[in-house]
Amino acid sequence: MGRITEEHDPSGVSSRWPRIRPSGDSAVLIEFENRIDPEVNRNVRALALTIENDPFPGILEALPAYRALMLTYDPLQIEYPDLIERVHAWIERAGSIDLPPRRLFRLPTVYGGPHGPDLERVSEKVRLSPADVIRVFSEARFMVYFIGFICGLAYLGGLPEMLRVPRLATPRTLVPAGSVGLAGGQANAITTDQPSGFNYIGRTFVSLYDPKVFPPIPFVSGDEILFLPTDEKEARQAHGRGATEFL
Amino acid sequence: MKAFEVIHPGMNTTLQDLGRPGFMKYGTPASGAADRFAARAANWLVGNAETCAVLETTLFRLELVALNELVIAVAGADLAPEVNGAPLPMWESVSIKKGETVRFRARRKGLRAYLAVAGGFSAPVFLGSRSVFVRGLMGRPLEAGQVLEIVQAPGANLSKRLPREFIPPDPSRNPIRVILGPQEDRFTRLGLETFLSSAYQVSAQADRMGYRLEGPPIEHLKGADIISEPIARGAVQVPGDGLPIVLLWDAQVSGGYTKIANVISADLDRLAQVMPGEKLRFQAVTLEEAHQILRKAKEFLDQVCRTIQA
Numbered sequence: 001m002g003r004i005t006e007e008h009d010p011s012g013v014s015s016r017w018p019r020i021r022p023s024g025d026s027a028v029l030i031e032f033e034n035r036i037d038p039e040v041n042r043n044v045r046a047l048a049l050t051i052e053n054d055p056f057p058g059i060l061e062a063l064p065a066y067r068a069l070m071l072t073y074d075p076l077q078i079e080y081p082d083l084i085e086r087v088h089a090w091i092e093r094a095g096s097i098d099l100p101p102r103r104l105f106r107l108p109t110v111y112g113g114p115h116g117p118d119l120e121r122v123s124e125k126v127r128l129s130p131a132d133v134i135r136v137f138s139e140a141r142f143m144v145y146f147i148g149f150i151c152g153l154a155y156l157g158g159l160p161e162m163l164r165v166p167r168l169a170t171p172r173t174l175v176p177a178g179s180v181g182l183a184g185g186q187a188n189a190i191t192t193d194q195p196s197g198f199n200y201i202g203r204t205f206v207s208l209y210d211p212k213v214f215p216p217i218p219f220v221s222g223d224e225i226l227f228l229p230t231d232e233k234e235a236r237q238a239h240g241r242g243a244t245e246f247l
Numbered sequence: 248m249k250a251f252e253v254i255h256p257g258m259n260t261t262l263q264d265l266g267r268p269g270f271m272k273y274g275t276p277a278s279g280a281a282d283r284f285a286a287r288a289a290n291w292l293v294g295n296a297e298t299c300a301v302l303e304t305t306l307f308r309l310e311l312v313a314l315n316e317l318v319i320a321v322a323g324a325d326l327a328p329e330v331n332g333a334p335l336p337m338w339e340s341v342s343i344k345k346g347e348t349v350r351f352r353a354r355r356k357g358l359r360a361y362l363a364v365a366g367g368f369s370a371p372v373f374l375g376s377r378s379v380f381v382r383g384l385m386g387r388p389l390e391a392g393q394v395l396e397i398v399q400a401p402g403a404n405l406s407k408r409l410p411r412e413f414i415p416p417d418p419s420r421n422p423i424r425v426i427l428g429p430q431e432d433r434f435t436r437l438g439l440e441t442f443l444s445s446a447y448q449v450s451a452q453a454d455r456m457g458y459r460l461e462g463p464p465i466e467h468l469k470g471a472d473i474i475s476e477p478i479a480r481g482a483v484q485v486p487g488d489g490l491p492i493v494l495l496w497d498a499q500v501s502g503g504y505t506k507i508a509n510v511i512s513a514d515l516d517r518l519a520q521v522m523p524g525e526k527l528r529f530q531a532v533t534l535e536e537a538h539q540i541l542r543k544a545k546e547f548l549d550q551v552c553r554t555i556q557a
Contacts, residue, residue, distance in 0.1 A: 022426060024426055024480070024481055024509030025511050029429050029476065048272075061269055061271055064272070070477035072271070072479070076542065148475065149274055149500065150274060150383065150499045191274075192383075211383055211384050
């Protein structure tokens with residue numbers, strides 16, 4: 001990876017990535033190319049791992065996202081110029097780090113019916129039969145780009161282009177935990193009962209979030225997920241079991 | 248040991264400590280007392296470590312009855328606290344007897360008050376913290392009839408008081424200071440000027456997650472959306488309608504709206520005391536200034552701690 005620039009580039013087409021910008025007085029964003037792409041995300045994860053492997057006083061958390069990493073720090077413990085110097089060194093080192101092998105989760109998922117209230121709608125929108133929507137969706141290996149939002153939501157990439165549908169015009173006020181859905185080229189499996197504007201086509205009963213244990217969520221950036229079609233009975237047998245039982 | 252029974256839970260009353268930093272990469276915000284200065288001071292005043300859980304309550308109506316002899320301290324917003332109908336002095340330790348009632352009668356100044364009890368409130372620990380975070384299934388707001396317990400028997404009862412000059416001033420009197428960015432280049436010059444020169448009113452949509460603000464819309468250069476990325480505490484995001492949202496301690500940890508600025512760490516406590524309906528203004532400072540202000544704030548905090556514990 002090359003040198004960093006801290007200059008502003010409003011055009012967003014600079015080839016001088018990565019770049020660093022402050023995000024408040026206790027965090028910096030380290031940005032890579034401005035697109036959702038497994039290769040770009042690989043750089044983000046490599047940098048996150050490099051930082052985690054090298055604890056440094058005043059450096060708090062390395063938070064990977066799609067194409068940016070946020071590094072939080074304690075300005076009372078580390079001076080900003082020292083921080084930037086460290087970040088440069090980590091970026092240099094991240095180019096040669098090996099990432100851990102990807103894990104593949106195979107989550108039993110019941111599609112359609114009461115667990116997939118938007119399956120028919122999605123089917124009409126993309127002009128595929130409901131069975132074909134299920135087939136295309138369940139054959140996709142979704143990659144966990146990062147964990148965020150709230151309650152450990154995994155941001156998933158890898159939704160087949162033919163399943164591109166918009167969000168609901170009016171979000172549902174309550175969608176049950178484990179619902180598997182898609183919208184705007186993204187997919188997710190929500191971790192707790194919550195409002196959502198995604199189109200939900202199925203549900204897994206595997207536990208995706210438990211704040212009573214550490215870590216509260218089973219996935220890390222780079223993991224892959226298959227939402228395997230199964231009948232309701234089999235899907236329900238996974239109720240309350242941790243996702244790591246389905247590796 | 249039993250401390251209180253809840254007669255009326257008040258509004259959004261939760262137990263909070265200094266939060267659970269370090270779990271953002273698991274999608275978990277730090278949570279914790281929204282006004283950390285007040286929570287720390289309340290704990291110090293009753294002889295607790297600053298990390299003990301305290302009650303955070305908003306506006307008024309919280310009513311508790313003491314189930315034992317207790318030493319408490321109330322700090323933060325002035326919500327007209329009373330013991331058995333008589334004014335309860337704030338920012339100092341107060342002994343109360345078994346059967347006496349503590350009540351927050353009416354809001355006078357600020358939004359959130361903190362009640363600490365000697366020995367510290369007991370509560371389930373999630374990821375190293377007793378802070379309630381309802382959306383994350385980590386505890387619940389207070390309920391009528393609930394009995395609050397103390398972690399450990401309190402030590403010697405020493406009377407402590409915060410000197411008046413250390414009590415924070417009116418929260419909305421001065422502008423809230425921000426560092427511009429990280430997406431300040433996604434706004435027009437006019438948009439940035441609007442943000443820094445207008446008064447914004449805190450809307451009714453204001454809770455521990457954040458404040459939606461009402462006022463002149465802020466003009467984007469080319470759309471309000473970015474590829475989702477982590478959000479720092481105090482971020483000011485501006486969605487498509489141009490109205491800013493300031494994110495606080497229970498906010499989501501990632502999102503896809505442009506962020507015009509970020510409130511400096513030293514002003515987060517004050518921000519958390521601004522009421523819905525009140526107006527606030529933003530003032531830009533440099534990163535170096537923000538760090539300098541934070542060092543001053545830390546010196547002040549250390550001085551307060553030494554003074555109380557002296």
